[in-house]
Amino acid sequence: MDFWSRLLAHTPLSSASSRKDFAKDPARRLNRFEKEYSQLLHTWRNSSNLAHDDDAAEIIEIRLQELTSILSDESRRPLPHPCIAFSAAKQVYLPVAKIATSSFNEWIIKEAVLFFATLIESEEEAFVENDSFAGSLTNLLVRITGANSIRLSADIEARIVELAFNITTKIRLNPEILPAWFKSQHQVPQDGKPLDEHDKFTGRTQKQDFPLFYLLIDYIHHEGKVGDFARTGLLYIIEAASTSVLLEQWIVESDLSTLMATGLGALYSQLSRKLVIDHPANDLPPILAFSDYEHPKSNYEIVSSCSTEFQSHLDTFLSHLLFWQDVLNHCKSVEVKSTLLEHFQVIFLQQLLYPSLLESSDVDGGSSVAVLTYLKRILESVDHPDMINLILHYLLALPDAVPSVPSDSRDIVSAARKRKSMDLATMMASKSETAADPLLFNLVDLIRACLRSQNNQTVNVTLQLVSVILKRHHRYAVTTLLYTEGVLGESSNRTWGAHEQEVEYFMTLADTIGGQDDFNEVYQNVLKDTSVRLENHPCSIKLVTPKTSTNNRELPAEPDSLPGAPRDVRTHTLNPDDPMLNIMLDRLETFFLNPVETNLSLTEALFDLAVCGYMHLEGWFLRHPQGYVYDEDDEDGPPLPEPALDADSQESAEYSRVQSLQECHRRPRWGQSRLPRFLRVLQNLCDQVVAYRTSVPRFDDLLQQRREAFQIADNVTPNPLPVRTRTPVSHSPGTLGTPSIERSYAHDESRNPSREPPSGLEGFAHRILSELGTPSRSGSPRGRMESRRVISDRNMPGPGLAPSGTVSRSFSPASVSSTPGSWDHSRSDVAVANQAKAFQAVDQSILARKVGLPEIKPPVEAIKLSYDRKPIVVPASERDDADGEEGNEAPEEGEGGGEDALLAPSENGDDTDSSTTVGEKTVSVSHVLTNVIVFQSFLFELASLTQVRAGLFGEVRFV
Structure with missing residues (x-):
């Protein structure tokens, strides 16, 4: 048994040892290479038709594998390399190319391509510079990829294109080898005479001039690595045109x-x-x-x-x-x-x-x-x-x-x-x-027409297109999409007092909507986002780049300073009568009835209108300084006594400067008639929220529950909400410490097309709502399941809940038992569950009801600023005159209007707002709640925009 084991083990061992000896000895390696090559030629010459001779095709395939293996192994060993030298001297590649082109055999073609690739990778004997080698390989590649060739597998096509790519890489590194692969039929005139008419109009390029070029063109549309190799190889050839006049002319004429x-x-x-x-x-x-x-x-x-x-x-x-x-x-x-x-x-x-x-x-x-x-x-x-x-x-x-x-x-x-x-x-x-x-009829006409469309999807995508142009190519929007006017000097900049007043106005409007969350951290994120967007705007490079630096580097060149492109953007402002602005404001007026996607795109476009550092906000976004009116008794401090000084003295100049500083800190009178339409529309929307609050039962509770539902969705799903990318940056010098906001949900995935769509949830919404005790996705999450929740049941008919005015019921075990001494845990659990279902049913009935635009109550006499030393007085008469509405008195509880009018079932039996006119658009209360959250986020973004711009672009006057 030991004898046979040693005998069987001896044969492969000796064979492996023999192969190693052949590989180490250059002479024996060459002898083996010549033997394999001779057998290859012998088989090929004795076969009449390789396409039909399977045995011969298999032998040739094996011989090609052996030749390639020997060459590949030799290229990794120390010199000398006799097999590679033999291949160059005997031009072994010529019969290999002929065998592959005539075989119509996929496997032989594959081995031939690998053989040529091995010779090129050896980087010896200057194969890529040899005209004969280049012609042979070019003929092979053209024949096996031509129309009359067999259909090749994706793997072989990838190897072919990769081989062509390797050749272009060597051409890029060494342009001197280009003549071996590119044979132009047109020569540069030696006498320098101009071309005659025949030469001018018959300059046509033939594919045989540069077959490798056209081979790559055929594959540039492919996907995967085949297309990548083809496109990159073609780029290398085009890049090489700068070193060859003939190739440059050929590419132009091709x-x-x-x-x-x-x-x-x-x-x-x-x-x-x-x-x-x-x-x-x-x-x-x-x-x-x-x-x-x-x-x-x-x-x-x-x-x-x-x-x-x-x-x-x-x-x-x-x-x-x-x-x-x-x-x-x-x-x-x-x-x-x-x-x-x-x-x-x-x-x-x-x-x-x-x-x-x-x-x-x-x-x-x-x-x-x-x-x-x-x-x-x-x-x-x-x-x-x-x-x-x-x-x-x-x-x-x-x-x-x-x-x-x-x-x-x-x-x-x-x-x-x-x-x-x-x-x-x-x-x-x-x-x-x-x-x-x-x-x-140009793109501006199309955009304006589509913004007026009745198709919400058309409006939505048009707003997104406008945002892209404003954010990435703002230079082209000036004087085309927008009606802009030039701004001279700093007299048009708002004063410090007016700036504080306007930032606090946005914050006060947002505070009108309210909320129980702590918004400080979120507002800091919004400030950072706003800073990044302002700094990255293409028009703001010169404004945010330091004018002096230690290395004295010049500012980066403007990317669009090209012949025919608009010149550098100068300081400008938007005309308040701009058609596009007013079309957007028309859409903004029906904010709570708009589709959420439309509101997301609308708020983004309005935000992008004000991002450019050269765009002044005064006049269309904020109040214009020319309209400032001050009260005589509105002084921040006692008036400075005017000294009897010489008008030309330094003391007089200092006094004038201090007086101007004090003047810029004064706060103008807040008059509704002097506000831009943009601010008036925002105020009107806040009034609608107040009207919804007084009309919709438990409006604040439902709104808070909706907020919590978003937070739950944010924690459960990866990137569930299309929000702006949060980028940690240093705090901008213009971001003053003003009150905070909640996280912005007002931006959909169209802002970042490269981001994957958020994993969200048609079914997940229903699951969240059911877990929180609310109906379906037409409703809103019920919020925390607290054991001591006080819910007003006024105007909330439901099972076992009769209207009881303003009486509140505590959702606790004590409220279920009639006598504390008769408390029974089993009965209390059932009672609590029944009452919870009753409240869920009430929430469902509220959230599913249809409402339209509410009837706005008379404007209040003043808006209380939580963060201001003084209130902004808004006379009711001015607001009525500005908005064209008459101040009707608010209906008393129990009388017409209010929540009874808004939510009472109609005579037809459907659950629709009876106060809306026939044909008026209605949406569910759930839809309104989501839009209210979007609107509040938008208000805080506007506050951060005004605040950051003041510090980043120095827009505020102090003197």
């Missing part, structure tokens, strides 16, 4: 720009023409789950944004758009870049994107939603200033730059670009006869 533009257009055409914005039923954000949100209907023609197929098409289109941006970033040739941009404008913008905007409609099932969403995603994704300038310059119909002077340059590349431009103009001449022009 159909690269046409293929890229038409490819982008084809991907855009695959996107659905009609779209509805929706959220997955199992991933609904809580802020929508706690509202009257309804999933829009989709069908075979109208696609939902949640569709996996739609998301795939959109991602593919955007990735190719980003490839355009990468190409322009890597391209160092002005002529190549100009050619690409020209084709991008003519083929994509003029022939596809603008016509789709022009033909869109909000009454045909979502075509406006679709094209505006695509434009929004384009402007969110692209950062290259040339592409942004082309898109917005054309769509906004901005005036063209100064016409370029015709160049008499004999530069061959410039001449090639001119020929290409003329060919493009000729190709598009027939199509442009009936094409529309943005001068007649």
Whole structure:
């Protein structure tokens, strides 16, 4: 037994030892390589047809594997490398390429590609510089990927494209090897004479000039690593054009720009023409789950944004758009870049994107939603200033730059670009006869029309598009989307007294809504968010960058300072009659009846209007200093005695300065008629909240429960609410210590398209509501299940609960038992459970009822400021005159109006607000509660915006 064991063990051991000896000895290794190569040739020559000779194909595959293995092993060993030298001297790669191209065998092709890759990776014998090697490999790659080749697997295609990418990497590192792979048929004239007419118009590029280039172009639309290798390799080739005039001319004359533009257009055409914005039923954000949100209907023609197929098409289109941006970033040739941009404008913008905007409609099932969403995603994704300038310059119909002077340059590349431009103009001449022009109907007209739409989804996506332009490309919005006016000097800046008064006004409005939470920590987060947004705005770079530094570095160049782009943004303010502002304010007036998504986008757009550091807030956002009126007895301190000093003396100047300082600290009289419309609308909305509070039973309790429901959802689900990204930054010098706010829920996922949709909850909302003792998602969470909760049952009919005026009942065991001495735990538990169900039923009935806009009670004589030394007096007459409303007296309890009128069942038996007129829009009380929380968050954001801007941009006058 030991004999046979030693015998069997001896054979593989000796074989392994023999292989190691062959590998260590260069001569024996070469002998083995030559033997494998000879057997490969012998099998190939004796086979009449490898495509049908399976045995021969298998032998060739094995021999190629052995050759590749020997070369790979040798490249890792010390010199000498006789096998690699033999491959170069005998040109072993020539028959290997012929065998692979004629075999039509997927496995042989794979081994041949690995063989060539091994030779290139060896970095010996200058394979990549050898014309014969380059021609053989190029022929192989073209033949196996051509139309007449067999269908290759994804793995083999990835290896082929990776091999091409490795070659472009070596070209990038060593441009001297480019002539081996690029054979231009057009030579630069030696005598320097201009090209004749025949040469000018027949400059066409053939694929055989640079087959590797076209191989990569064929794969740039693929996903995964195949597309990544192809796109990156093509970028390297374009980058190498800066070192070769011939390659630069060839790229300009090639159909690269046409293929890229038409490819982008084809991907855009695959996107659905009609779209509805929706959220997955199992991933609904809580802020929508706690509202009257309804999933829009989709069908075979109208696609939902949640569709996996739609998301795939959109991602593919955007990735190719980003490839355009990468190409322009890597391209160092002005002529190549100009050619690409020209084709991008003519083929994509003029022939596809603008016509789709022009033909869109909000009454045909979502075509406006679709094209505006695509434009929004384009402007969110692209950062290259040339592409942004082309898109917005054309769509906004901005005036063209100064016409370029015709160049008499004999530069061959410039001449090639001119020929290409003329060919493009000729190709598009027939199509442009009936094409529309943005001068007649541009993007501004479309946005204003869509903001007035009756389709909430159209309004929502349009507001998001406006926000993107204001945040990322504000320079293009000035004088186009917005009616702006120049501001001269600092006289238009608000005074310190007025600034304090206005910040406290926002805080007081928010305090009107109320709440039981401590908002200090949350307000600090909002201040930080506001500081980050202001500092990162593209127009604020010069304002926030220190003017002096120790290293004397210059300020960063403006990214949009390009020919045809708007010049630097100067100090300006928004005209109060601006159409877009007033359209937004019209939407703001019906805030509590609006869909929550619309309110989220609306508050974001209004916030973005005031973010630019060059935008003055006075006049449209805040009061204008020209309207300040002071009371004679409104002095912060005793008047300074005027000394008898010389007018030119230093003491007189100091006295004037102190007097001016004291004057700027005075607080102007608060008159409703002198407020901008924006502030009046905010006040009116707060009055509506007060009216809801007096009309809706237990309004404050239900509002607090809704707040707690959001907090629970925030803790249970990862990133459940679409809130702004919290970035820890240092406290801005302008963020003064004012009262706090609750966490902002007023921002949806459209603010950050790159973020994954929040995991939220159509079913989760119901679970939260049921756990807290409330109905369904049309209701609101009941809040804490406390054993001693006092609930007023006035006007709350329910099982076993008769109206009893203002009598309150304590939700405790003592309230269930009639006599303390007869307390029984089993009976008390049942009684407590029954009473809890009764209160839940009451909450359900309240939350599910429909309400409209409430009847606002007469305005109060003064608003009590919790954080002010003096109240802001608001005469009722002024508010009535400003708002055009008559001050009717508030109805007494038990009389008409109030909660009885708002919540009493209608005569038809439905649970609808009987005070609303026929056809008036109504929403549930639950929907109103969610919008109230959004509105309160918006108020505190406005306070933080006013506060941070004062310190960051120095907008407040102290003297």
